[in-house]
């Protein structure tokens with residue numbers, strides 16, 4: 128082992144994943160703005176020939192923001208937070224250190240394969256599990272490596288107790304691992320047909336309703352274990368650290384953790400209400416979704432109370448602004464979700480734009496805000512430089528907040544309008560509107576959404592610029608900042 | 616088993632599972648608060664783990680598995 | 688017990704895993720036997736239709752179209768009888784979709800014709816002036832991947848016992864035969880009903896354009 132004086136946390140892998148998060152964030156959200164604009168102005172479908180239609184680009188958007196941006200953010204923050212709360216440096220084990228590099232290499236290969244194959248239209252077609260089997264196999268390897276490093280670090284730790292963030296990271300690892308294997312179970316056709324056809328093609332192990340159940344068990348929990356659990360891990364570390372306030376109630380954090388674990392898994396069928404899955408299961412999905420408010424709000428309120436007596440920081444520090452608003456948006460989407468899970472509401476909301484509205488107040492207001500503030504918090508520490516510009520960060524905050532608000536309010540109105548029009552009948556019981564009437568009416572809302580998305584994307588570019596400048600031109604720091612991140 | 620039996624079994628397992636989980640969960644709540652009241656544990660101190668996280672910060676509870684750690 | 692769990696990350700992980708897995712097993716597994724049963728008279732997709740389904744997946748129609756009619760009067764009036772579990776027995780993967788930017792397609796074969804589709808896929812605005820759907824002109828020149836579709840039919844027959852006849856068998860020779868005797872004639876019929884000479888010519892030359900396969904698939908949705 129190295130001697131005490133020189134031992135430091137090893138941030139090399141953190142930096143790599145920070146950069147991929149930034150790059151994938153830009154790419155994914157640029158595509159997001161493009162597809163949002165295509166719905167308002169269909170002629171934009173023809174910019175890239177066959178490869179530029181809304182339908183080809185939509186999975187590219189979801190996959191790049193999820194597996195590119197969000198997962199990079201998860202890895203970057205894990206390798207940072209994990210080392211620190213366990214008080215062990217990756218540099219202490221050459222083996223683990225090498226594994227992280229290998230993982231990053233494979234991750235880049237997988238990400239490239241993902242973009243190319245989805246662009247070409249090679250897809251298994253299950254939402255959030257579109258990759259074909261060769262890529263699926265690669266993902267499994269990447270994930271296993273993550274597990275080895277995670278438990279390796281835990282084995283070497285100096286601090287006996289695992290901080291709450293670690294619990295959430297462990298749950299992320301396990302949850303995704305199990306669900307992913309189940310949902311992606313597929314049979315490559317080349318092996319059974321005597322070598323006919325495309326080598327990458329496969330069929331799902333499950334058919335019809337069963338496939339739907341497995342898929343939404345996964346889909347729902349992909350939301351749980353990618354957009355919720357690891358993001359909570361982040362906020363439990365970054366908010367206390369940035370503000371210098373220990374989490375308001377550690378006990379509450381433990382209870383919320385178990386509450387979330389117990390309840391989340393039962394709620395998956397709320398994606399399949401009114402479909403052909405059994406009734407009792409739909410009902411349970413609804414009930415558990417409503418109960419889910421409790422642990423979700425438990426965490427969120429815990430975060431807000433952490434700021435008790437320190438609200439002045441909210442005006443002084445833009446990073447605190449981001450994080451407090453993130454937990455507020457988390458409360459919003461975890462209130463909205465259960466409302467949509469009520470069967471009678473879902474009858475109107477399902478299939479409409481209200482669902483993307485719900486998705487994006489969560490992912491833009493909560494997930495992306497948290498990842499960006501995590502990266503900003505880490506920048507001065509990993510680059511040993513002051514954050515390049517506070518005013519830039521401040522303006523980013525306001526621009527993006529306006530963007531999110533435009534996005535979800537327009538989609539709420541669009542969704543409810545459309546849901547009501549689909550079911551509207553006249554006095555004789557005949558449908559009032561043809562389908563296309565219910566599309567034309569959405570044009571203004573689609574336009575507003577595109578504008579909101581553009582504002583948000585502008586913020587992402589400001590963010591990327593700020594990180595880049597911090598890394599290259601920020602004032603050098605003598606000493607690692609303890610709590611509040613220094614910014615010029 | 617017929618599908619009706621499977622369905623019934625599933626409902627039973629489901630109710631039992633939910634029941635067990637609820638009991639464990641409430642027991643855990645009681646356990647948390649009681650052990651703190653009795654002074655056996657202080658959970659809130661773990662909140663500090665996020666704040667004092669330098670390699671040379673004071674260690675709250677040493678990991679017993681790392682006996683021959685040269686750090687101390 | 689809890690104290691010990693908090694200090695033993697390994698068993699803690701096992702605990703989390705059990706909690707997650709239990710829910711999963713109950714929620715999903717026993718459902719399988721029941722729900723996989725096809726409704727009476729349901730035929731598996733022909734190879735051409737499977738190739739069409741691949742086009743549906745490739746151009747990702749599922750991004751905007753559902754295939755799930757819910758049991759409300761407003762939906763059955765618009766699209767036809769609500770969807771039944773057994774109707775999906777041969778759908779691997781299921782293609783229900785989660786967003787209805789365009790109308791549901793689960794029974795589109797009942798009320799649209801191949802030539803309507805031909806016009807619509809070429810230029811949606813020509814039949815629905817306000818449509819925001821993109822045109823898919825490339826489907827008229829791209830050639831459908833029939834061999835992969837055939838490989839899929841062989842696979843589901845072997846692995847899942849999907850009831851295809853003895854003609855569906857592994858190997859190039861069996862495929863060539865199926866192509867000549869079944870796939871191309873079926874494609875020709877569809878192409879003629881689509882009323883476009885270029886499509887008919889391509890099929891006669893032994894190349895099935897993607898859009899012909901796609902329409903064969905859409906026609907099967909009833």
Ligand code: HEM
Nearest residue numbers: 156159160162163189192482483486490495580583584786
């Ligand atoms: C500039 C920001 C963004 C814009 C303009 C945008 C736009 C869109 C659009 C137009 C759709 C398709 C909705 C539809 O089919 O009607 C969509 C879907 C989706 N986006 Fe985004 N997006 C953005 C950022 C993000 C981010 C950061 C994430 C995740 C981290 C994300 C996750 C998703 C997901 C999961 C869906 C699928 C929703 C569903 O299936 O219901 N988006 N987005």
Ligand code: HEM
Nearest residue numbers: 350354397398416419461464465467468477486489490785
């Ligand atoms: C208490 C918590 C939550 C509940 C009960 C809940 C419930 C729901 C419901 C009922 C749907 C609509 C299903 C449908 O009709 O199609 C949905 C969709 C969705 N939610 Fe949530 N939600 C919650 C929190 C969140 C959070 C925090 C996020 C992410 C940041 C999120 C992301 C999504 C996504 C991505 C979908 C779209 C899935 C798709 O159709 O592609 N949810 N949620």
